[in-house]
Amino acid sequence: MLTPAYIAQQFINALNMGSIYALVAIGLTVVYGILRLINFAHGDMMTLGAYLGLAVLTALALPAWAALLIPMLVVGALGVLIERLAYRPLRGAPEVAMLITSLAISSLIQNGATMTLTAQPRPVRLPAELTQRVDVLGVNFAVMDVVIVGLAVALMIALTLFVQRTTLGIAMRACSENVRVTQLMGVDVNRVIAVAFAISAGLAAVAGVLWSGKFGLVDPFTGFVPGLKAFVAAVIGGIGNIPGAMLGGYLLGFAEVFFVAFTPPEVSGYRDAFVFVLLLVVLLVRPTGLLGAREVNRA
Template sequence: MSSGYIAQQIVNGLILGSMYALVAIGFSMIYGIIRLINFAHGEIVMIGAFTTLGLLQYLGLPFPLVALAVLIVGAVVGILIEKGAFRPMRGAPQVTGFIASLGVSIMLQNLGILFLTAQPRNFSFPDYLQRVIQVGPVSFRSIDAVIMSIALILMGALLFLVHRTKLGMAMRATAENIDVARLMGININRTIMATFAMGSALAGIAGLMWGGKFGQIDPLLGFVPGLKSFVAAVIGGVGSIPGAILGGYILGLAEVLFVGLLPPIYSAFRDAFVFSTLILILLILPNGILGKGMEERV
């Protein structure tokens, strides 16, 4: 195993990890504010991917316009889901929201199969995003660099928003205690809606990236990002945005390195290794890596 080989594997892990991190940020954000494990998050990734496909490939709109449209579509779908499914059961035990999100997820998946068929579709990005960049022994594509920087920029923007703006303050207050926040004159419904809109817009953009990175999308693609963002967010410490990003990177690195650095026969055991590692991390840090020690009950 040469050092170039190992460097390449680490870069591959980081690229995959930033993909997971990108999805996990929005997930973690929604969780942080209303303590909702939102499995439908992955379906918004799927919707974002198909919106991109429709606008970019079939209508031929320019790329920046498409990205903007995907942000809006993601936000709108997020708001609709919040209004239709989650708002009526606000105040219910956390697990109720989780189960409802599974319901939303099943619904969206099957609507996708119904209207789009289950056939995977190819998804091609403009050439400048597909270029291969060679740095020493390591190669990656321009889209990977874009994904990585977007994940980092978004993390910065969100941290700024949550800690430095009025809306962010309202969000944190709502997260801390809904009733007290309401008494302080914060419009709870609007704050939660804004959170959903932002988290879901991020999921939409993640869908655009997901399609661009892998080049193929189908109506069931949301399951994997939904699951990985859940795992990433939990490993990082639920509710912590930097934690979600860290969790995403750990997950991506673990998935690539267990295949890349162990003898090939162990590739088949990858998921067992990955989850053993994650369980080990949790046993050492029972509240995730950056999570606060709070008594959570689902």
């Protein structure tokens, strides 16, 4: 059972899951860093991305790259719109106000999808060149697995460059340190927040397309649990911290996949419980996460 090939296979699997969690966690962390908002509608951006990707592949019959680009742009724009309608009017209100509206948005998307597209899961069939399997040194994987990891890493590099090198990226980092002071420096905070939401929702949409491609299904609740798990990843890495979200995403992916791979079947059914027990442990032992700054309101 524990052959090197099996372990390598699980390693690839974990890299896959980790890449997707990282993409989703980055979006959560970027928004949390600036607005202190735990965005419960984030996972539903994944769902929307997955549905759009499916529509592009089947109804429009466009090539695979379009099934990534179009959801990213459309859902990114939608993220900006949602911010404008549901979060901006509540800026300055108690922290839970935006959290409540994000719950409402999440419910709207889930039930809107149920009403218009039915709760029936829809199969996602990828183009043949992506599902083709490759055999390297006894380790078997699909081309899709490589695409997931490659694309996620490329997007993360692009985001890091954006945040480090561009004026807007620097403004974004400044905002997550102190919004009010940044505003005093003449930065248009509304623009920065809009960009943060566009990035957040866009990355979630890509993650949603990749997720539905990997598992071959999409339904109105596809993104809900991965969205929650991505929050766990963000907390592990230190919420508000972008490299932390990447690290947390991969750590969570490895922890979850190896938990399932190396425990007997009657235990591995508890995988989702394992992830949230992990959250409780992290909150107990190191609430600021691995890379997070100290931002805890100790009672």
